[in-house]
Amino acid sequence: MVAETIDGKAFAARLRERVGEAAARFEEKAGRKAGLAVVLVGEDPASQVYVRSKGKATLAASMNSFEHRLEADTSQDDLLALVERLNADDAVDGILVQLPLPAHIDAQAVIAAIDPDKDVDGFHVTNAGRLAVGQAGFVPCTPMGCMMLLTDRLGDLSGLDAVVIGRSNIVGKPMAQLLLDANATVTIAHSRTRDLAAVVRRADIVVAAVGRAEMVKAEWLKPGATVIDVGINRLPPADGEEKGRLVGDVDYGPASQVASAITPVPGGVGPMTIAVLLRNTLVAAHRNAGLTAPEGI
Ligand SMILES: NC(=O)C1=CN([C@@H]2O[C@H](COP(=O)(O)OP(=O)(O)OC[C@H]3O[C@@H](n4cnc5c(N)ncnc54)[C@H](OP(=O)(O)O)[C@@H]3O)[C@@H](O)[C@H]2O)C=CC1
Ligand SMILES: Nc1nc(=O)c2c([nH]1)NC[C@@H]1CN(c3ccc(C(=O)N[C@@H](CCC(=O)O)C(=O)O)cc3)C=[N+]21
Numbered sequence: 599m600v601a602e603t604i605d606g607k608a609f610a611a612r613l614r615e616r617v618g619e620a621a622a623r624f625e626e627k628a629g630r631k632a633g634l635a636v637v638l639v640g641e642d643p644a645s646q647v648y649v650r651s652k653g654k655a656t657l658a659a660s661m662n663s664f665e666h667r668l669e670a671d672t673s674q675d676d677l678l679a680l681v682e683r684l685n686a687d688d689a690v691d692g693i694l695v696q697l698p699l700p701a702h703i704d705a706q707a708v709i710a711a712i713d714p715d716k717d718v719d720g721f722h723v724t725n726a727g728r729l730a731v732g733q734a735g736f737v738p739c740t741p742m743g744c745m746m747l748l749t750d751r752l753g754d755l756s757g758l759d760a761v762v763i764g765r766s767n768i769v770g771k772p773m774a775q776l777l778l779d780a781n782a783t784v785t786i787a788h789s790r791t792r793d794l795a796a797v798v799r800r801a802d803i804v805v806a807a808v809g810r811a812e813m814v815k816a817e818w819l820k821p822g823a824t825v826i827d828v829g830i831n832r833l834p835p836a837d838g839e840e841k842g843r844l845v846g847d848v849d850y851g852p853a854s855q856v857a858s859a860i861t862p863v864p865g866g867v868g869p870m871t872i873a874v875l876l877r878n879t880l881v882a883a884h885r886n887a888g889l890t891a892p893e894g895i
């Protein structure tokens with residue numbers, strides 16, 4: 599079998615297009631653009647790439663992008679003060695504080711300071727709680743993007759066996775929650791899981807969110823499985839390369855001979871994350887302006 603490639607980049611481009619059109623209608627009704635504030639602390643080069651591409655996508659979708667780049671030695675108090683200013687700023691509908699933060703800053707305290715109704719990342723405990731009990735709130739962008747790709751590909755997920763590898767608050771746990779809400783039978787695997795290969799072998803759906811390059815092997819997969827690779831790992835540069843290749847958590851080449859569909863890295867989940875972020879920001883903007891958010895975006 600040769601798997602179909604799930605083209606997250608193209609799917610995300612269509613989603614951004616719809617969000618951009620809805621953002622233009624929002625601007626007409628509200629008399630202002632929707633706005634996303636992105637806060638980056640320190641000089642982590644990978645983070646800077648994300649921030650830049652988020653900024654570009656935001657502008658292209660007819661929204662304002664407010665970028666705040668702070669020195670790596672910024673104090674937690676100064677960062678909290680900035681978050682408070684952004685909470686109070688009516689031009690700011692969504693706030694994203696790029697993670698990871700430097701070690702001297704308590705990331706949980708910073709996330710807790712964000713107004714839950716501007717928390718377009720869906721990381722605040724209020725939004726995590728809303729997701730856990732089935733109330734409307736902001737859902738983390740990466741798992742939401744994965745769900746869109748899965749339902750587009752598979753339709754109804756009812757009764758399917760899904761294995762999520764990884765249990766972080768930003769990817770694995772909310773991913774498992776969304777799959778459960780879609781009536782999949784969900785297993786969450788992690789670093790203490792015994793015989794990961796056997797656990798993965800049961801799965802109709804595999805979501806890998808580990809952060810280990812090409813860890814998930816083709817032999818682990820049930821033939822015909824649908825594989826969503828969240829991992830973004832930079833390999834060490836090979837001879838003649840300036841920087842190493844970007845690879846996922848799944849050993850893509852061999853896995854694509856066993857799976858029926860698989861997301862590539864790059865071009866899979868990553869672009870979906872940004873598109874959902876813009877969608878969440880537009881929903882936040884409607885709420886902040888007292889308007890009803892449009893259906894179907
Ligand atoms: N495409 C995108 O938009 C995004 C991509 N990412 C990428 O996704 C990956 C995961 O991110 P994130 O969730 O933040 O990472 P974390 O490091 O927070 O979590 C990794 C998880 O993987 C588990 N794990 C580690 N080693 C193993 C192993 N050998 N076997 C099984 N499980 C293991 C850990 O288990 P334990 O809990 O026991 O430690 C943990 O639960 C990274 O590559 C990241 O760059 C992240 C966000 C967005
Ligand atoms: N508060 C917060 N929210 C996040 O959502 C968040 C974060 N912090 N910290 C870092 C991770 C990672 N992340 C990515 C988003 C898009 C791509 C993406 O678009 N990747 C492209 C390739 C990019 C490239 O070539 O470098 C792709 O996979 O095709 C990747 C990774 C969001 N994260």
Ligand SMILES: [Mg+2]
Binds near residue numbers: 739740
């Ligand atoms: Mg996210």
